Amino acid sequence: MTTDASTVLIIEDETPVRRFLRTSLTAHGFRLLEAETGREGLTLAASHNPDLVLLDLGLPDGDGVDWLGQLREWSRVPVIVISARGREDDKVIALDAGADDYLTKPFGVGELLARIRVALRHAKGLEAPSDVRIDLPGLSIDLPRREVEVDGHEVRLTPIEFKILVLLARNAGKVLTHRQILAEVWGPSHAGLHHNVRVHVALLRKKIELDPTHPRRLMTETGVGYRLRDREPD
Amino acid sequence: MTTDASTVLIIEDETPVRRFLRTSLTAHGFRLLEAETGREGLTLAASHNPDLVLLDLGLPDGDGVDWLGQLREWSRVPVIVISARGREDDKVIALDAGADDYLTKPFGVGELLARIRVALRHAKGLEAPSDVRIDLPGLSIDLPRREVEVDGHEVRLTPIEFKILVLLARNAGKVLTHRQILAEVWGPSHAGLHHNVRVHVALLRKKIELDPTHPRRLMTETGVGYRLRDREPD
DNA sequence: ATCGAACTTGACGACTTCTTGATACGCGAT
DNA sequence: ATCGCGTATCAAGAAGTCGTCAAGTTCGAT
Secondary structure, X not given: OOOOOOEEEEEOOOHHHHHHHHHHHHHOOOEEEEEOOHHHHHHHHXXXXXXXXXXXXXXXXXXXXXXXXXXXXXXXXXXXXXXXXXXXXXXXXXXXXXXXXXXXXXXXHHHHXXXXXXXXXXXXXXXXXXXXXXXXXXXXXXXXXXXEEEOOEEEOOOHHHHHHHHHHHHOOOOEEEHHHHHHHHHOOOOOOOHHHHHHHHXXXXXXXXXXXXXXXXXXXXXXXXXXXXXXXXX | OOOOOOEEEEEOOOHHHHHHHHHHHHHOOOEEEEEOOHHHHHHHHHHHOOOEEXXXXXXXXXXXXXHHHHHHOOOOOOEEEEEOOOOHHXXXXXXXXXXXXXXXXXXXXXXXXXXXXXXXXXXXXOOOOOOOEEEEXXXXXXXXXXXXXXXXXXXXXXXXXXXXXXXXXXXXXXXXXXXXXXXXXXXXXXXXXXXXXXXXXXXXXXXXXXXXXXXXXXXXXXXXXEEEOOOOOO
């Protein structure tokens, strides 16, 4: 297997910076995709599935962290944030939003390349099921579009319902405990929200089950958690 | 299973820096290991298997990059290098030697913690998929799916039954005492629950034995406890 | 300010799982 | 045989879990 050139998506509005990055990266054998806005960047990310994203925070169409958040809803591609903002808070926010690294302008090409190598090294280990969509019997999810189809027709899900469904679908067949669902959907600091999971699962079932009183997809494992079937029952 | 505190190994010779890190990290719920030399650090890493390593480059017994190289020969634990050297070359060398991140002193605690979170996030993905299933003659258990198959057909187990079976299966062939089963399944504070083990073993047998009155898998060791056969009897 | 969608919270019945105690069984020692 | 010990079985009730509804809250859009 030849080690194909990795594709890097640059999301950066300032033309000189972009040109500089383009020159440096192509010279080192990377294939490039370029976007000037967050929206454009997300679209490219969805369509071309790059191996790495370089994201500038100061974009014309909104804060880069917000775009990062959106990207992270469906993609685990390594993201290195490049920013003129050097404040510690900026870094913490971006890193917690899902960035894998944070470089403050100005930076050296050597360091950038080294950090790209680190990020790619990580990604290789993950061998992420680069999932733009998830397909299960009678159920398909388009992550970037946030669209869910059940038996052919589309279904509208609220943010929480969508998160729960994606989490279960990504682990289709496995049982996810209440604790896991809480942690992933509501974040690390969850107090007495146990009950919430049940309520939202019930709402979700109303939308994805033909007969919510007799679920055939989203099964409950009493005393443990929930499981989304990855194959038809016998 | 509670999400245990992560253990961080600090390899740093300067006492004040170490103390500073110790205070910051323990305050945020990390367990700590500390070493003043590279050799000591490697030993600790080998014996305690930390979740993350903070490595200073200026160590008394040789360059930190060399120690990093040695560590990388057998471990993939995330390593964040902390160094006073801010030169680009230093960063590139350390990152290419296997470091996952590089922080230049002085740095803020917030950024350090954020970068630790990033590193731990990465590590979680590539944890060794150890023992996802247990196979014994006529009996197979899929842990993440929580599925149990007996002679081909699936069997539904309650949480306690599942716990007991997994415990016995993990120690197939060995005898587990009542006390051990109680401790593992019901937790440390178990009073007069001795009888419970019997009841639940009986229930379990109904589900995994063809003839529960003459067990062929889940054997009673009178006066001691129970044992799950790891091979067919002759 | 008003409205609506989404989320949270509490209450209740239905259901599953667990515990408990009574009783029966098997087997070796007397 | 009979006793005693550890074990197995059963059924009833206790405890816990789940699904559902309805009322309340938050938040952004109008």
